Amino acid sequence: MNRERSGIMVSSQEEISGLRASISSLLTMKKLPIDSSEWGSYFDESGHLLKSQEYISSQILERGLDPSVRSEAWKFLTGYYSWRSSSDERLTIDSMRRKNYESLCNMCDRIQPLLETEHREFIEVRNFIKSDVQRLYIKDAQGNTIVDKNQLEKILLLNYVCNVEAEYQQGFHEMLLLFRLLVEKEHEIYWLFQFFLQKTENSCIMNIGVEKNLIMLRALVSFMDPVFSKHLEQKGRVVQSLFPWFCLFFQRVFKSFDDVWRLWEVFLTGLPCKNFQVVVAYTMLQMVRDQILREDMSGDDILMLCNNIIDLEANDLISKASSTYEQLLNLKDKVPKEFKEFFGLPQQ
Known part of the structure; x- marks a missing residue:
């Protein structure tokens, strides 16, 4: 079946040919990653993307992202932002994500006493999380602490309470650390981690x-x-x-x-x-x-x-x-x- 992309009808065979070309490029030539200048050129004045999701994805496969744009680009890749959103719409989305996160935190605080008394597993998991996070080494080359362990514990516990299907498994603390190093705001860390698990179809669960x-x-x-x-x-x-x-x-x-x-x-x-x-x-x-x-x-x-x-x-x-x-x-x-x-x- 043909699909319409940017007004052009592209057959599945043409898509395969394009993918082969992308793989061939990946195999034969090392290219510089997408930097902040190039990333900025992908947007118009209103913040809408000028390039298609397919184009950007193929460039990421071939070249990767420069650290300077990774935190923003991942918000599109995970679904935190819509690929079709404008700058103003993304501000609204971010505000909504923050409020939803705060609501989840408040809910978790309210039900925690009940979980502690009615669900022995909750206390065990909370102890596992604390133990795992405390073992993380979170200092830079100069010995300065770069991550708040209490924040990581809070997010992991919230993830456990709100995501019963995925539960908690050892290793999540190491994964979450990478999201904390990618973005700083607490609600961004939580949602990027959630969306990452969803986008990859819980393949690491x-x-x-x-x-x-x-x-x-x-x-x-x-x-x-x-x-x-x-x-x-x-x-x-x-x-x-x-x-x-x-x-x-x-x-x-x-x-x-x-x-x-x-x-x-x-x-x-x-x-x-x-x-x-x-x-x-x-x-x-x-x-x-x-x-x-x-x-x-x-x-x-x-x-x-x-x-x-x-x-x-x-x-x-x-x-x-x-x-x-x-x-x-x-x-x-x-x-x-x-x-x-x-x-x-x-x-x-």
């Missing part, structure tokens, strides 16, 4: 998305690399034990927070495909494939090797994973139906 990711990762290895898949299956539940990659959304495999943000903003674009996190995980497995087979590693040794994948560069990983996805595109006539649905591959 144990009881929602992580299990699905692991099932699809196992299936992807089996389809793309049967020899490696057979070896892993013989060593036990290796792939299923890689859940920390997804729970922290690969936060611990990179050199810097900038690299984490770089990958996460690609996830937010939905490019080059849906559920790109599984392609990323497969690509990481391929990095250690030959060593695993050559040394006939045991399951425990394989997991230790995978856990020692650190200090990666996001641009390099995104490039390799995009290449993997292009291989999958070339096999689209052979891939199972569930792959086409999960990764958003063309049905024809």
Whole structure:
């Protein structure tokens, strides 16, 4: 089915061709990220975007965002702001987000005594949150404290109370820290974190998305690399034990927070495909494939090797994973139906 974009009818085949060109550009040429000057040129005098969401998303996939524009751009990527909003409308939206956050905080304060007396789990979770946050190192190179731990505890507890489906899991405190370093206002931190989880379809949540990711990762290895898949299956539940990659959304495999943000903003674009996190995980497995087979590693040794994948560069990983996805595109006539649905591959 054709879709209309900016007045032009674009076929799905043309979209695929455009995506291939974007991936090819990503693989062959390193480009500078979108800086504040370029980002500003995307808007007219009223603050409306002159560029389409698709164009900006493809540029983020190829080049990423400069730190100077990341905090604002993420508000569009997460859905905090509408892509079609004006400057005035965004001021109104921000005010609404702040008021809604304050209302949630007031509600949480009112019901907390009831939760403490009626729900033992609430106290346990609150203690878990406090313990996790207290372990965070939040000082700069000069030893100055850069984050209020009480603020992080407050937001995490509110997230738990208001988001029963996602609950609370260890690792959220590390993720939330990155949002606090991205924006400063408390209501912005809370909503960006909420919208990030929603936009990525709770892919980092144990009881929602992580299990699905692991099932699809196992299936992807089996389809793309049967020899490696057979070896892993013989060593036990290796792939299923890689859940920390997804729970922290690969936060611990990179050199810097900038690299984490770089990958996460690609996830937010939905490019080059849906559920790109599984392609990323497969690509990481391929990095250690030959060593695993050559040394006939045991399951425990394989997991230790995978856990020692650190200090990666996001641009390099995104490039390799995009290449993997292009291989999958070339096999689209052979891939199972569930792959086409999960990764958003063309049905024809």
